[in-house]
Amino acid sequence: MxxxxxxxxxxxxxxxxxxxxxxxxxxxxxxxxxxxxxxxxxxxxxxxxxxxxxxxxxxxxxxxxxxxxxxxxxxxxxxxxxxxxxxxxxxxxxxxxxxxxxxxxxxxxxxxxxxxxxxxxxxxxxxxxxxxxxxxxxxxxxxxxxxxxxxxxxxxxxxxxxxxxxxxxxxxxxxxxxxxxxxxxxxxxxxxxxxxxxxxxxxxxxxxxxxxxxxxxxxxxxxxxxxxxxxxxxGDDSPVPTRHEVIRRLFDYVAYWTEERDLSLNHITRHYLQLFRGQPGARSWRRHISENAWRDGAGVHTLREALELVPEPQEESAA
Ligand SMILES: Cc1cc2nc3c(=O)[nH]c(=O)nc-3n(C[C@H](O)[C@H](O)[C@H](O)COP(=O)(O)O)c2cc1C
Known part of the structure; x- marks a missing residue:
């Protein structure tokens, strides 16, 4: 689109x-x-x-x-x-x-x-x-x-x-x-x-x-x-990552683009804003990213901070 x-x-x-x-x-x-x-x-x-x-x-x-x-x-x-x-x-x-x-x-x-x-x-x-x-x-x-x-x-x-x-x-x-x-x-x-x-x-x-x-x-x-x-x-029953796991799997990718390719974090994380839609912590997630991802020096640490604001469901973290 x-x-x-x-x-x-x-x-x-x-x-x-x-x-x-x-x-x-x-x-x-x-x-x-x-x-x-x-x-x-x-x-x-x-x-x-x-x-x-x-x-x-x-x-x-x-x-x-x-x-x-x-x-x-x-x-x-x-x-x-x-x-x-x-x-x-x-x-x-x-x-x-x-x-x-x-x-x-x-x-x-x-x-x-x-x-x-x-x-x-x-x-x-x-x-x-x-x-x-x-x-x-x-x-x-x-x-x-x-x-x-x-x-x-x-x-x-x-x-x-x-x-x-x-x-x-x-x-x-x-x-x-x-x-x-x-x-x-x-x-x-x-x-x-x-x-x-x-x-x-x-x-x-x-x-x-x-x-x-x-x-x-x-x-x-x-x-x-x-x-x-x-x-x-x-027909593929492979386990699907939880929302938290999705983001953790993106850390290396985000680090590469922000650190080695000098891309502003915002260009990547704007697509992640809706991942926690309807979940507890969704607003804090969106707000932390929206307020920080465009700043100089924003990087994978910014994404980690945002993720810590979203409670990880027990059964999800055990999966
Ligand atoms: C912001 C935006 C950009 C779009 N750009 C494209 C495009 O580049 N190519 C395309 O085939 N359709 C494009 N569409 C149309 C969608 O692919 C789709 O045909 C249309 O939105 C209806 O389906 P939906 O109700 O599932 O969105 C775009 C739609 C939106 C909202």
Whole structure:
């Protein structure tokens, strides 16, 4: 999620779930081709499985960016056909491409020619007045004919005029039933639904109808919800670290980035603020980090101090 998630968020989430597919935020093909690749694309090998999400539509550029992503070791390239921001509309990528299924198909084809890893597409139900199920199906069929086998559908349309990006994530109603129908009518494709999913029980319910679910805001707001994901959805019964253990396992990582890479602690720990959500001590945790992580000299000791403010449940510390 742009302006929200980054490699430090993903490394944090990997302490909680080993199997969930993680994505980069959308990166434009131009940034990847012309920008600081190591900064934009670098990731820790523990972050696998990880998909690189591209914003773009020009076949040569999407192909080049996809190849760069493959060289960096990404497991999958995902094309964003869901983002409604103005900047994105001007660049002719994101959700406005729902009006141009052939353009998306050409980009997918070019990327598939350029890489061996899977190429997938994230899109919406529709855009503006073109939001019928039939139109979405036509979009999916056109892109599937170019070789895309997996589609993640944000189950609401976008209005290109009049709604801000944030409103476009909340105002148009969710229409998960149309994503379920898509799976029924195109069983050979892998179909994932996304939008407003707030609990693992809701995931289970959707999984009766589709192949997978994607969680955005909930994954950021409630990271520890994922503690039960590996057991419940991937059949992996390995013990999951407690919240305290998650943080202790991050000490070396935090020390490396703050001491050897000179990164401000704040860039890393802002992603940890919600870990103790709903637990005793959550406020002290958040406050200590918020008040101190941006200061000069903040480091792993700051994180240790914050952790000491959160009572460790007896059964947890014995685990
Ligand atoms: C701050 C923010 C940034 C986002 N950035 C991206 C992005 O880079 N790529 C993307 O595919 N979706 C992005 N989204 C949309 C989410 O991935 C998701 O489709 C949408 O929020 C609906 O799902 P949710 O209710 O589970 O969050 C973003 C959402 C938010 C709130």
């Amino acid at each position: 742009m302006k929200r998630t980054d490699r430090h968020y993903r490394f944090f989430m990997r302490q909680i779930t080993k199997h969930t597919l993680l994505y980069t935020e959308m990166l434009t093909t131009g940034a990847i081709i012309h920008g600081d690749r190591q900064r934009l694309l670098g990731f820790h090998e523990d972050e696998h499985p990880i998909a690189l999400q591209l914003g773009g539509s020009d076949p040569d550029e999407t192909a080049e960016a996809a190849a760069i992503g493959e060289d960096f070791g990404y497991d999958e390239i995902n094309l964003n056909v869901g983002c409604p921001s103005n900047r994105v509309q001007k660049g002719r990528f994101g959700v406005c491409l729902m009006n141009e299924p052939q353009t998306v198909a050409r980009a997918v084809e070019a990327m598939r020619d350029a890489v061996d890893i899977e190429v997938t597409v994230k899109h919406r139900i529709g855009v503006d007045d073109r939001d019928s199920y039939e139109e979405m199906l036509r979009f999916v069929d056109t892109v599937a004919a170019a070789g895309c086998r997996r589609f993640t559908v944000h189950a609401r349309k976008a209005w290109l005029q009049g709604l801000s990006p944030a409103e476009n994530r909340n105002v148009p109603p969710l229409r998960h039933d149309e994503v379920h129908r898509l799976k029924r009518e195109r069983p050979e494709l892998t179909i994932e639904t996304n939008g407003g999913i707030a609990s693992l029980d809701e995931c289970t319910a959707h999984l009766d109808a589709v192949d997978a679910v994607m969680l955005g805001r909930t994954a950021y707001r409630e990271p520890y919800l994922f503690a039960d994901v590996d057991r419940r959805f991937y």
